[in-house]
Amino acid sequence: MNSQPTGNLSEIFASEQGEGTYCGDRHLFVRFAGCNIRCSYCDTPESLVRVPRYTIDYPDGQHEELSNPLTASDLTVIVMRFLREDPSIKMVSLTGGEPMVQARFIAAWLAAAALPVGVMLETAATLTRGLEELLPHLSTVSADVKLPSNSGESPFWELHGEFLSLCAAYDGPDVYVKMPVDDATSDLEVQRAARMVADLLPDARLYVQPITDPADGSWRLGAARMGALLALAAGECGNTAFRPQIHKLLGVR
Ligand code: SF4
Numbered sequence: 363m364n365s366q367p368t369g370n371l372s373e374i375f376a377s378e379q380g381e382g383t384y385c386g387d388r389h390l391f392v393r394f395a396g397c398n399i400r401c402s403y404c405d406t407p408e409s410l411v412r413v414p415r416y417t418i419d420y421p422d423g424q425h426e427e428l429s430n431p432l433t434a435s436d437l438t439v440i441v442m443r444f445l446r447e448d449p450s451i452k453m454v455s456l457t458g459g460e461p462m463v464q465a466r467f468i469a470a471w472l473a474a475a476a477l478p479v480g481v482m483l484e485t486a487a488t489l490t491r492g493l494e495e496l497l498p499h500l501s502t503v504s505a506d507v508k509l510p511s512n513s514g515e516s517p518f519w520e521l522h523g524e525f526l527s528l529c530a531a532y533d534g535p536d537v538y539v540k541m542p543v544d545d546a547t548s549d550l551e552v553q554r555a556a557r558m559v560a561d562l563l564p565d566a567r568l569y570v571q572p573i574t575d576p577a578d579g580s581w582r583l584g585a586a587r588m589g590a591l592l593a594l595a596a597g598e599c600g601n602t603a604f605r606p607q608i609h610k611l612l613g614v615r
Contacts, residue, residue, distance in 0.1 A: 368431035369467040370395045371416035372409040372459060374440060376448055379455065380609025382504050382569055383538050384482070389455040390444050391615075392437070394468075395430070397460040398489060402514035403542065403573045403582070409459035421448040434471035445479060453501070457484040465492025472499035483535075487525040488518045494528060500535040507541050507555040511548035512573060512582075519554070526562040537566045540605070543591050544573040544582035552591050556598035569605040570595050579610055 372395040379389040397410045404410070418426040418440060445451055454477060461468060462485050469492060472481060480501030487505035497503075505525060510517045529537045539559050543552065552570075559568045570592050572583040583591075588604065596602040609615065 366433045366435065367467045367470045368433055369437065369464050369471065370412045370430045371432060371437075372406075372413060373417045373419075374444070375417075375419040375615060376421060376444055376451055377615045378609060378612065379453070380607050380612070380614070381484075381571065382540055382605065383536070383567060384453060384502070385605065385608050387452045388448070388450045389453045389482070390441060390448075390451045391455050391457055392441070394456065394458045394461045394464050396463045397458055397486075398463055399460070399486060399508070399513075399515050401486075401508065401542075402512065403544075403576060405574065405576045406459065407576075420444065434467070434474055437471055438475040438477075441475070441477065445477075451479065453480045453482050455482045455484055455504075460486055460489065462486075462489035462492065465489070465496050468492075469495040469499060472496070485525075486518075487539075488521045490521070490524050490528055493525065494532065497529070497532040497534050503529055503535050503537040505529070505537060505539050507539055507559070509541065509543070509547055509551040509555060511551050512542065512544045512546055519558070522555075523558060523562065526559070526566075530563050537563055538569065539563070539566055540569045540571050541595065542571050542573045543588075545584060545587050546582075547591060549591075549594055552594045553598050556595040556602060560599040560601075564601075566601065568595060568599045568602045570602060572606050574607050574610045581606070 482502040
């Protein structure tokens, strides 16, 4: 009987990282299926629930569709093939969906795999179960703060605070925070989120990120409002920068 932990994926592919600190670097994206929340601007609706099959687009053009779940050793074989065939890949990005839903599988996989490149966790930072087991295996954490005035979700202040505090307590991965904003975003929420990042993770960069409309690719944010929100955030967190989703501008995945 196979007692290995198993994971549920949506897709695996290599592309340019379009967000945050490593924008423009080539990453291998391992997209996990299943998410615990439902943001109004979600651009990966196909990864919100666990799915029976996942796809792989290898660097040589081969496209595969395989059945979920997969084992840690299956995933290592796939990832190592990408790293062999595409030496420009600088990092493995664990994305979703919400990878933290499968944190225990991911921690077990990374502990066994000992990958030769860094590993980034891209997360909405609302789940902490399994985070302490995962942090030692990560080089980078890309954490979102979800603001209720634009996400359509309930406030996550306590959960975000708990997540960022655990990252701060573990002196390991580089952590940065992205804050999606649009024209309707509340000033007070922007200030509160920026203050939280400055208080809990004084070395972390905060990126104010315009929300891209999933329907037509346009920004849900005008230039004047962008400047105002950036100034509000920078007033609370000195390490704030504007950073749009570059992959949407480039038209890459
Ligand atoms: S956390 Fe990410 S995957 Fe989940 S609903 Fe929000 S944008 Fe979509």
